[in-house]
Amino acid sequence: MSSGDTTEKVEKEHRPSPIDVHVGSRVRLRRTLLGMSQERLGEALGLTFQQVQKYERGVNRIGASRLFDLSRVLDVPISFFFDDLPGSVGGSQGFASRVAGFAEAQEGFGDDTLHRRETLELVRAYYRISDPSVRKRVFDLIKAMTPVE
Known part of the structure; x- marks a missing residue:
């Protein structure tokens, strides 16, 4: 060797x-x-x-x-x-x-998108929304803004 x-x-x-x-x-x-x-x-x-x-x-x-x-x-x-x-x-x-x-x-x-600080901060902010109906509307808004695959 x-x-x-x-x-x-x-x-x-x-x-x-x-x-x-x-x-x-x-x-x-x-x-x-x-x-x-x-x-x-x-x-x-x-x-x-x-x-x-x-x-x-x-x-x-x-x-x-x-x-x-x-x-x-x-x-x-x-x-x-x-x-x-x-x-x-x-x-x-x-x-x-x-x-x-x-x-x-x-x-x-x-x-890896899941490990970016921006992603983590976004997820934390999302879950700090205490009202489930508001959180659902934010989720729906983001989905509506993304391109269709």
């Missing part, structure tokens, strides 16, 4: 798993939708905000008990963290193939 091969192997070993990145991004999404800072989430979990950052980036893997704590603090079912995971449900494709396909899909995923 050449030194180039060793370097490549080490880099691959330290790259976050696509699943860990996805779960971390779902933690960030929910935390942001709640208007919660990384610091506040960390306090609720007994962690530093730097540890929360590492979880959200997928650098540190989230264990089962921590995932349980996150679901409680963020008020979502554990399944929320795996929602929208491509190929994660059903199908005859093997797990390794699904993960490899997900990793390839993630590479072109830099401009």
Whole structure:
């Protein structure tokens, strides 16, 4: 094995798993939708905000008990963290193939609309509308303004 091969192997070993990145991004999404800072989430979990950052980036893997704590603090079912995971449900494709396909899909995923600050602020503002009928009219207005596909 050449030194180039060793370097490549080490880099691959330290790259976050696509699943860990996805779960971390779902933690960030929910935390942001709640208007919660990384610091506040960390306090609720007994962690530093730097540890929360590492979880959200997928650098540190989230264990089962921590995932349980996150679901409680963020008020979502554990399944929320795996929602929208491509190929994660059903199908005859093997797990390794699904993960490899997900990793390839993630590479072109830099401009994800759901993770934009503008989107998150809009959703938070929408849910701050306390009157359900007004919220429904705002929703209908936005739908009416969008182009038909």
